[in-house]
Amino acid sequence: MTPSGFRWARPIALVTALAVLASCGLPHVGPNKRQIYQGSVEKQGDAFVVSVNDRVTRAIAVVPALGFSDSFKNAAPIGSDTIRPGDLLGLTIWENVDDGLLAAETTNATLLETVQVDGDGFIFVPYAGRIRAAGNSPEAIRRIITTRLEDQTPDPQVEVRREAGDGSTVSLIGAVGGQGVYAIERPTRTLSSMLARAGGVTIEPEIAQITVIRGHERSRIWFQDLYDHPELDIALRGGDRILVEEDTRSFTALGATGAQARVPFQSQNLSALEAIAQVGGLVSSTSDATGVFVFRNEPAEVAAEVLGRNDLVGAQRMIYLLDLTEPNGMFMARDFVVRDGDTIYVTEAPLAQWNKAVAAVFGSLVSPAASIDQLAN
Numbered sequence: 001m002t003p004s005g006f007r008w009a010r011p012i013a014l015v016t017a018l019a020v021l022a023s024c025g026l027p028h029v030g031p032n033k034r035q036i037y038q039g040s041v042e043k044q045g046d047a048f049v050v051s052v053n054d055r056v057t058r059a060i061a062v063v064p065a066l067g068f069s070d071s072f073k074n075a076a077p078i079g080s081d082t083i084r085p086g087d088l089l090g091l092t093i094w095e096n097v098d099d100g101l102l103a104a105e106t107t108n109a110t111l112l113e114t115v116q117v118d119g120d121g122f123i124f125v126p127y128a129g130r131i132r133a134a135g136n137s138p139e140a141i142r143r144i145i146t147t148r149l150e151d152q153t154p155d156p157q158v159e160v161r162r163e164a165g166d167g168s169t170v171s172l173i174g175a176v177g178g179q180g181v182y183a184i185e186r187p188t189r190t191l192s193s194m195l196a197r198a199g200g201v202t203i204e205p206e207i208a209q210i211t212v213i214r215g216h217e218r219s220r221i222w223f224q225d226l227y228d229h230p231e232l233d234i235a236l237r238g239g240d241r242i243l244v245e246e247d248t249r250s251f252t253a254l255g256a257t258g259a260q261a262r263v264p265f266q267s268q269n270l271s272a273l274e275a276i277a278q279v280g281g282l283v284s285s286t287s288d289a290t291g292v293f294v295f296r297n298e299p300a301e302v303a304a305e306v307l308g309r310n311d312l313v314g315a316q317r318m319i320y321l322l323d324l325t326e327p328n329g330m331f332m333a334r335d336f337v338v339r340d341g342d343t344i345y346v347t348e349a350p351l352a353q354w355n356k357a358v359a360a361v362f363g364s365l366v367s368p369a370a371s372i373d374q375l376a377n
Helices: 003-024 033-038 054-060 138-150 191-197 223-228 272-278 300-307 329-335 350-365 372-376
Strands: 047-051 088-094 109-116 122-125 129-132 157-163 169-174 180-183 208-214 217-222 241-246 250-255 261-264 287-298 316-322 343-348
Touching: 033 287, 047 300, 054 300, 054 329, 088 138, 109 122, 122 138, 129 138, 138 157, 169 191, 191 208, 191 223, 191 241, 208 223, 217 223, 250 272, 272 287, 272 329, 272 343, 287 300, 300 316, 316 329
Parallel strands: 047 316, 169 241, 250 343
Antiparallel strands: 088 109, 088 157, 122 129, 169 180, 208 217, 208 241, 250 261, 287 316, 287 343
16 A cells, blocks of 8 residues: 555544544443334334424323312302301390399499300300300301390390401421411411412422412412402312421433533423523534433323324323424424423533543543544644
């Protein structure tokens, strides 16, 4: 071989060695596009790889809605004057005689100490006996007491006052200003007013969720929706438990991104573009903008809509491909809805692997951008 031939053979051999090293001999942040496609159904794998377009973004735009059930929404507010077991009542009785049944010698008015409605819903009034209070209003109790005393003292005048008590209470826990047990009173008969009484929420409203537990029923709502939709401001019932907590949804970011981590949602609806931005975006030196993948277990009905099939049974492994270099790629990423448990993976650019190979072979002696002529000399 001529000296000229040796001169050209050397760089060719170097390039070949670097290519082999880049393809199989260097560490990766994860699989490349070719390796991901090898796991597709078309390659006898068990995952469907789908390129994202407008039809796909519409088919997958299914976000589980939060809201109260009809039994919660249809419950009427508790009557502010309805007496319940545990409530406290103040009683004052006036008699028209100097020497009355209840009054002292120097007065014709009797101020009874505060009376608590017992667990069976009754109170006891001297000379009137045991009276059913639960379910009645203060006015109804006044009439009952008056009727029972009329036969024993002339023209008794009775006043019944409902005072603060624990007849109907709710418990508030979680991210509120003051956790505790609160009585349902006239100003706090609805969810929003009770939250205000407890000091409001102490986390970002955008990610705050409110769960109400009533007996064996449980419903959850976004805090923001509570104020955007007044019809969701439900009436409270005694024994309700109210929990305020942060949104627990998250996604996992892997590959050539600004950060690799499990990332909580920062809004009710999160797009792929926003998710990538949350982890620092793509890295210019390593990320492949044509290889942004979203891994997800998709319900059969959604997968069938995406794939245009009707023979799917059970959840399907779906891999969605976003190519941000396409003319409308950024719009696709903006419209693609990320869901709880998704894994967003960005492949490494081929040039990044080439640079690793150059660095592995030549170390710091040769710049990764060195030309073939420089390597050959």
